[in-house]
Structures are given as C-alpha cells and as structure tokens.
Amino acid sequence: MSQPPKAPQQPEQKIPEFRFRTKPVQERSIWESYAVLPARTRLYVSLGITAFAAIGLYVSDQLEKSYPSPKESVDAKPSTQPPTPTSS
Numbered sequence: 001m002s003q004p005p006k007a008p009q010q011p012e013q014k015i016p017e018f019r020f021r022t023k024p025v026q027e028r029s030i031w032e033s034y035a036v037l038p039a040r041t042r043l044y045v046s047l048g049i050t051a052f053a054a055i056g057l058y059v060s061d062q063l064e065k066s067y068p069s070p071k072e073s074v075d076a077k078p079s080t081q082p083p084t085p086t087s088s
Contacts, residue, residue: 021036034042 023032025033028036034045037045
C-alpha cells in the first residue's frame with residue numbers, strides 16, 4: 001500500500017483582520033487608533049463622551065435660564081393687539 005506522493009504545501013498566509021492593526025502607530029488615523037482599542041475601552045470612551053455632551057446640554061439650559069439674552073427681557077410682553085392696517 002503505497003501512498004501517493006504529497007505535493008509540497010506552502011505555508012498558509014493569514015490575512016490580518018484589520019489592515020490598520022499592522023500599521024505603525026505614527027501612520028494610523030484617529031479612527032484607526034480608536035478601532036484597535038479593546039471593546040471595553042471603546043465603550044468607556046463612548047460613554048464618557050456621551051456623558052460629557054449630556055452634562056453640557058443640561059448646563060447650557062441652566063445658564064440660559066439664569067442669564068437670559070438681552071433681546072428677550074423679562075419685562076417685555078408681546079403685543080396682544082393685531083397690527084392696524086395702514087392705507088396708502
């Protein structure tokens with residue numbers, strides 16, 4: 001029982017999952033650097049940015065209530081009478 005001769009096998013080249021994982025750090029864009037972070041770290045960064053934005057919205061609303069713009073004075077009331085038509 002002779003076995004057929006085996007053809008020489010070439011080593012299987014593994015293609016990286018993301019090409020930018022093989023780039024040096026200096027050549028990566030910000031997005032590529034973010035994408036190679038571990039999933040938990042990306043989650044914490046995203047939650048931090050979201051919390052910062054939500055706090056900013058809340059604070060800006062509170063400041064707007066505390067310091068109204070000069071155009072909108074508190075004492076000014078809108079006119080309740082319709083404008084009178086002018087004849088030409």
